[in-house]
Amino acid sequence: MRSVYICLTQAHDHQLILLAAGTCVVGVYGSFSVATHAARSEGRSATLWAGASIVASGCTAWATHMIGLLAFRPGMPAGFDPYLTALSLLVAIAGIGISVALAIGQRKRVHRFLIGVLLGSSIAALHYLGEASYLVAGTVTWDPPLLAVSIPTSLLMFGVAMVVTGERRRDLRRAGAPLLVAAIGVLHFGGMTAMTLAFDPERSLPPHAVPPEVIAPVVAGVSLGLLALAVVGLRLTLQARAQARRDQQRLRELANLAVEGLAVCDDDMITTANRSLERLLSVNPGELNGRRLSDLLPGLAVAALPEREEREAELVGTDGLRVPVRVLRSKVPLGSGLQTVLAIRDQRERLQTESKIRTLAYSDALTGLPNRAHFHDLLAHHVASYREHDRAFAVLVLDLDRFKLVNDTLGHGLGDVLLCKTAQRLKAALGEHDVVARLGGDEFAVLQADLPNPEVVQVLAGRIIELIGRPFLIEGQLVNVGASVGAALAPVDGIEPSQLVRNADLALYKAKTDGKGTFRRFDPVLDARVQARRSLEADLRRAIAMQEFEVYYQPLVDARSGRITAAEALVRWRHPERGLVSPADFIPLAEETGLIGPLGQWVLRTACAQAAHWPSHIRVAVNLSPAQFRDLRLADTVKAALAASGLTADRLELEITEGVLLADEERTLATLTRLRAAGVSISMDDFGTGYSSLSYLRRFPFDKIKVDQSFVRQLPGDLESAAIVRAIITMGTCLGMTITVEGVETAEQFAFSAASGCDQVQGYLVSRPLPLDEFLSFVEAREAA
Amino acid sequence: MNPQDTPDLFRLVYRSRSTFEGTAEDVQRAIDKTLATSRTRNAEAGITGTLLFTRLFFVQALEGPAAAVEAIFDRICCDLRHVNVEVVECGPVLEPIFGEDPMSYLVPDAGSGALVERVEHDTELADAAAAAMKLMAALIRPQPHAIGSVPQFAA
Known part of the structure; x- marks a missing residue:
């Protein structure tokens, strides 16, 4: 150790040693700042800056070494072998380049250590090549034990330095650079001390030796270059910092604009929160910084949350306020590295809306x-x-x-x-x-x-x-x-x-x-009745589609001459299974279900078409139900049926009951008037039952009144019935209306009606309702008689 | 009371059949309880009125703002302790005739037997109504100072 101390204090020019140290510091700073910039850059410029950084590191090592050698005062003429000197520079650059390339992204400590040893070896190579290039007019001897100690020690330090540089903990990382410098120091001064130079006048410097005076400016040039690079690196660093500050500011403003609450976290600690989150928890700006996330979101293991997957949670404020939220965790590159960002969305409004929708729906x-x-x-x-x-x-x-x-x-x-x-x-x-x-x-x-x-x-x-x-x-x-x-x-x-x-x-x-x-x-009977009705309704619909209906005709004869003057069209349903169904069984249902519309139309058209072929003095009478009168197009329907059949309007009689007149009298009267204007006759059917309001007769001039068969049945024995029938006949005649007596079954009834002055007679005595061909034969027989 | 003070005065009188069961004391207790509730409710709603009980029938008159009378009548009509609710009189009036008590209570006295008979047995509501109004007026007018003091009426 003492020899090392002497080497440092006596054998070296102190100012140059300081200069070497300065060059080293400046060079290392320059290389590192440029390397950092390379890491921030992308593509070609990243490669260029990385290359510059590697070259600069090599140059730094070399220049430091060279200034160190120049600071060495061996006390005898000395010079440099230019080739070996140049080689040492290349070895340094290559060694550092390879080590750095290998070190990038290296996670395993053993690998990093080995890379550190490789780096140390290249620095050692630089050193000892450099010493080999140092030529003196004398002999060089080495102290093997010192070499054996200093070289492995420094290699070990290089390895450790590389290991700590890659560590996550910042304080360990910071120890990297000083360790590296110390390793270089150990290598350099150990090597210098281990070398003993003995002046030998016999030996002279080889002719190709370059004197220090020539090497010094070269080294100075390289050093100045490194200084310039350091200045560039400094500028880049300052720029990057300013950019980072601006980015952060912009990010913060952006985050504050967000509707969602955002929290940047360091493990469980909130480092930054945006205004939305602060508002959500009703705290002052900045108050959330340093708070524990687990206090705000109890019951939610944030670290275990899968990324980019929303979770329901409950946010708890300092005042105990509980807010249902959805939380989304993601890792976001912010500034120097990835950080956990939690997006927290207030669910109160959504939940309220949902519950309102539920209430509305139910x-x-x-x-x-x-x-x-x-x-x-x-x-x-x-x-x-x-x-x-x-x-x-x-x-x-x-x-x-x-x-x-x-x-x-x-x-x-x-x-x-x-x-x-x-x-x-x-x-x-x-x-x-x-x-x-x-x-x-x-x-x-x-x-x-x-x-x-x-x-x-x-x-x-x-x-x-x-x-x-x-x-x-x-x-x-x-x-x-x-x-x-x-x-x-x-x-x-x-x-x-x-x-x-x-x-x-x-x-x-x-x-x-x-x-x-x-x-x-x-009551189950109710059900059965409804079922029966429903099946009849379905049947009826089918029957209309399949045209299972037939029109029967019942003749009306002149009370005096006995000649057939008209026939009433009556619908019959020939059911495929039930046979002939009585109108009383299906007409009410048809009226209730609205099926009377199409059915009535069919009867009207059929009756007109068939009557058109009868002798021209026989008219046809068709019944119209109140339901048909609700259809505003009734008058047009009738006209269309006449036109289609070629029957003249004066041969058609329409029979209505007073039920037609009960509902919406104005509209009904308008329709009746239109029909009458077209030349069709209108008969009042079943007169004498129901209200039989005489005002109907005054309000609408009927062509014919049909006396209800309930009166006729009692004739001529029942005096009241006889009086009523006679009164109706007299009244109708005075009003200029034709009178028909329905339901005449006996010769006495016929005689009474004729004697009372009635115009027409209809009933079983004359004929029951007949199918078309039978009706035609009946007409023929009568006409012939 | 001045008609100008009560531009929106509405009167409703109804008759209904009681379904209270038990001894006379039980019935009276139940009625007292109902009266207490209705007095509080009516006072809050600004309603005055009177209740006549003939052991078989209630006749109750309500006077006050139309909306308040409607609300009280809605509650009365949701009550299952009486049946056959029939409205005797209903419409806007100029002044109240049944006093200013939130709900005074009338019990027919010895002299009102004939009218009670009509209130209870007249099949025509209009006749029963007229009898009821007359009876209530007779009971309420001679002793106006005593309106609402139950013990004096419950002879």
Whole structure:
């Protein structure tokens, strides 16, 4: 050690040693800053800067070494071998280059250590090549033990320096550069001390030796180059720092703009949070820095979160405020390296909206009761639990009597209030576990949850009818409605939710037809009747499509001459299985279902087409139902049928009952007037029954009155009937109308009618309704007679 | 009271059949309890009125702002302790005739037997209504200072 100390203090020029140290520091700084810039750059410029950095490192090592040699004062003439000197520079650059290339991305410590040893070896090579290039006028001897100690020591230090440089911990990383410098120092001064130079006048410097005076400017040049590079590196570093600051500022501004809360974390520690997150937790700016993430998001293992996958969590503020959030974790390259960034999205609004949507979807907006969908859910749920507990329950369906009237006369606003008040009263009628829902319109349903005995259904229905039957006071007006209730009991009347509701509906239908304000329980007979009706309806639809109908004709004869003057067209249904079906069985259903429209049209067209081929003095009479009158195109339909058949309008009679006139009189009268204007005759059918208001006769000039057969049946024995028939005939004649007496079955009835002055007679006495060909034969026979 | 003070005065009188069961004391206790509730409720809503009980029927008059009367009547109609609720009179009026008590209580006295008979047994509501109004007016007017003090009426 002493010799090393002497070597340092006496054998060297101190100023040059300082210069060597300075060159080393400047060179190392330059190389490192340029290398850092290379790491920040991309593509070609990265390669160039990396190359510059490697060359600079080599030059630094070499220049330091050379200045060290120049500082050496051996006390005898000395010079440099130019080739070896140049070689030492190349070895240094190559050695450092290879080591650095190998070191990039190297994670394993052993590898890094070996690379460090390789780097040390190249520096050692530089050193000893450099010493070999140092020529003196004397002999050179080496101290082997010192070499044996100093070289491995320095190689070891190189290895350790490389290991710590690659460590994650910053304080360890910082130890890298000083260790490297120390390793170089050990290598250099160890080597110098181990070398002993003895002056030998016999030996002179070889001729190619370059004197220090020549080498010094070269070294100085290289050193100045390194200084320049260091200045460049400094500028690059400053620029990079400014850029980083600007980037960070921009990032912060951007983060503050974000709606989501953002937190940059170092493990569990928040280093930065944006304004949104601060607002979310209602804290002052900067207050979150340094807070623990696990305090804010308890129950969420942030480190274990998969990246880019949202998780539900609860954010807890300092004041205990709990906010439902979604958290997204991602690693983001920020500044020097990857950092954990948590995006935290407030879910309160979404959850509120969702719950509002749920409420809207499952409840009736007007009354706040569960809606139809929700009721079916509840019922299905109850049915499922019934299967476990085996307890009977009931479904009640009710609607308001006269609700449509209230709505139409008092307005929908009042109707809505009425529905709300109804909902309140229904709730008051229910038992603790019962549920009431609004199915739509004025229709409500109740799930009566638990039935100790079937009578309690009746009790509840009674309560409902009582409460809804009470007057309603709405905006100063008294409104009286009522409720009809139908019920189906599970499991007796069904166990499927839809079946229960349907059966309760059937019972309600029965309650309504039996007189309003009543309660009916489902009865299987109801179901059978409905099924029969439904199958008949399906049959009827098919029959219309398949044209299973026929038109029969019943002749009308002149009361005086007995000649056929007209025939009434009557529809018959020839059912493929049931045979001939009576009109009484299917016409009401056809009217109810609207099928009377197409059926009536078919009869009209068929009758016109067939009548067109009859003798021209025989007219045809077709019945029109009230349902057909609801169709505004009726007059056009009739005209089209006439045009298609070629029948003249004066040969068509349309028979209507007073039911046609009851509904919407104005419109009906307008249609009748249009038909009459087209030349068609209009008859009043079944006169004498119903209201038989005489004002009809005054308001519309009918061409014909048909006296209802109920009067004729009693003729001529019954004096009242006889008087009525005679009165109708007299009245009609005075009004200028033709009078037909229907249902004449006996010769006495015929004689009475004719004597009373009636114009036409129709009935079994003349003929029953006949199929077309039979009717034609009948006409032929009569005409011939 | 001055008509100008109550531009929105509404009166509703109804008759209903009691479903209270038990001894006279039980019924009276139940009615007292109901009265106490209705007094508090009516005072809050700015409603005055009177209740007549004939052991079989209630006749109750409510006077106050139309909306308040409507709300109280809604509650009354949700009550299952009486049945056959029939409105006797209903409409805007100029001044109250049933006093200023939130809910005074009238019990028919010895002299009102015939009217009670009509209130209870007249099948025509209009006749029963007229009888009820007359009875209530007769009971309420002679002793205006005593309105609402239950013990004096519950003879």
